[in-house]
Amino acid sequence: MKVLRLHAPKDFRMHDEPIPAPGYKEALIKVGSVGICASDIHWWRDGHIGSTHLSDPLVLGHEASGIVEAVGDGVTNVQPGQRVAIEPSKPCMQCEFCKSGHFNVCPTVMFFGTPPTDGCLREYIVWPAELLLSVPNSISLDEAAMLEPLAVGIYAVDLADVSPGETCVILGAGAIGLSVLQSLKAVGISRILVADPVPARRDAALRFGAESVCDPSEVHTAAKALTSGRGFDIVFECAGDAQAVRETAKLARVLGRVVIVGIPREDEYPFDAGNARRKQLSAIFVRRSNLTTERGIDVVLSGKIDAAGLATHTFPLENAEEAFTLAESKSDGVIRAVIRIHDTL
Ligand SMILES: [Zn+2]
Numbered sequence: 506m507k508v509l510r511l512h513a514p515k516d517f518r519m520h521d522e523p524i525p526a527p528g529y530k531e532a533l534i535k536v537g538s539v540g541i542c543a544s545d546i547h548w549w550r551d552g553h554i555g556s557t558h559l560s561d562p563l564v565l566g567h568e569a570s571g572i573v574e575a576v577g578d579g580v581t582n583v584q585p586g587q588r589v590a591i592e593p594s595k596p597c598m599q600c601e602f603c604k605s606g607h608f609n610v611c612p613t614v615m616f617f618g619t620p621p622t623d624g625c626l627r628e629y630i631v632w633p634a635e636l637l638l639s640v641p642n643s644i645s646l647d648e649a650a651m652l653e654p655l656a657v658g659i660y661a662v663d664l665a666d667v668s669p670g671e672t673c674v675i676l677g678a679g680a681i682g683l684s685v686l687q688s689l690k691a692v693g694i695s696r697i698l699v700a701d702p703v704p705a706r707r708d709a710a711l712r713f714g715a716e717s718v719c720d721p722s723e724v725h726t727a728a729k730a731l732t733s734g735r736g737f738d739i740v741f742e743c744a745g746d747a748q749a750v751r752e753t754a755k756l757a758r759v760l761g762r763v764v765i766v767g768i769p770r771e772d773e774y775p776f777d778a779g780n781a782r783r784k785q786l787s788a789i790f791v792r793r794s795n796l797t798t799e800r801g802i803d804v805v806l807s808g809k810i811d812a813a814g815l816a817t818h819t820f821p822l823e824n825a826e827e828a829f830t831l832a833e834s835k836s837d838g839v840i841r842a843v844i845r846i847h848d849t850l
């Protein structure tokens with residue numbers, strides 16, 4: 506089978522490797538669609554995320570869907586032929602955090618496309634069957650791949666503990682920012698400003714229900730207009746950008762909440778200490794998602810969230826380089842570039 510491995514920054518090489526066999530309680534999945542996340546772009550461009558560096562050639566990709574090809578002994582939840590979204594993290598289930606249900610912060614969690622765990626840019630994968638979520642035929646495999654970023658948005662909104670009528674600003678309108686936006690809309694929040702430097706992403710934010718949008722250079726003027734100078738109840742940082750993080754404390758109201766979802770290129774968050782302190786802000790850092798994918802399926806089925814609108818461009822596995830280049834450039838209206846490993850499913 507074809508397996509795409511990252512050997513060094515911007516050095517993808519296609520390998521031919523044997524199709525693995527599923528073991529006890531595992532399934533073999535024919536991979537359908539894989540979304541390219543900003544974290545994949547960090548690996549591809551920089552060869553590291555924070556202090557974690559690329560060591561052995563790594564298979565990227567964690568936003569994935571597919572069709573069950575075969576199952577090992579002891580599997581009862583899925584059958585061959587079933588369409589599935591794939592949970593990318595495999596927690597240890599033994600530590601104090603797993604035992605209290607905080608699977609996403611398990612210190613030894615394995616996660617697709619993060620060393621030493623290979624991701625999904627390959628034709629087949631074996632993964633524990635209990636980490637597969639069945640999706641109905643009405644959800645395409647591209648949409649099913651978008652359930653992972655959607656789950657992050659839903660989880661960020663959960664952590665923000667939003668109340669009816671609160672005002673929110675979202676900095677960054679990539680797939681995660683737009684997932685946060687749609688998750689806020691799905692729980693009835695409507696007073697939302699979205700700031701992004703890319704005009705096509707501002708247009709997408711308006712389509713997905715933002716009350717107003719602006720370029721980041723105008724965010725303080727727009728904030729004043731939307732909150733009458735009070736500041737936002739909640740600020741979501743989804744740009745993964747130091748300057749955006751710096752703005753969060755300025756944009757939040759007194760006793761407001763700042764929710765940091767983006768991954769910065771440098772391993773630090775530059776806060777405006779004066780504002781953060783004087784306003785007594787609460788900062789919430791979001792680690793991926795936890796148990797929110799099933800709700801993602803429900804809100805997509807109910808029509809409250811548009812997953813298809815996130816998957817704007819598709820490429821075959823052979824053109825992964827082109828897909829990553831487009832995703833990095835944020836040009837041509839791209840929200841998520843999606844690799845269709847098997848296009849005919
Ligand atoms: Zn991701």
Ligand SMILES: [Zn+2]
Nearest residue numbers: 597600603611
């Ligand atoms: Zn654990």
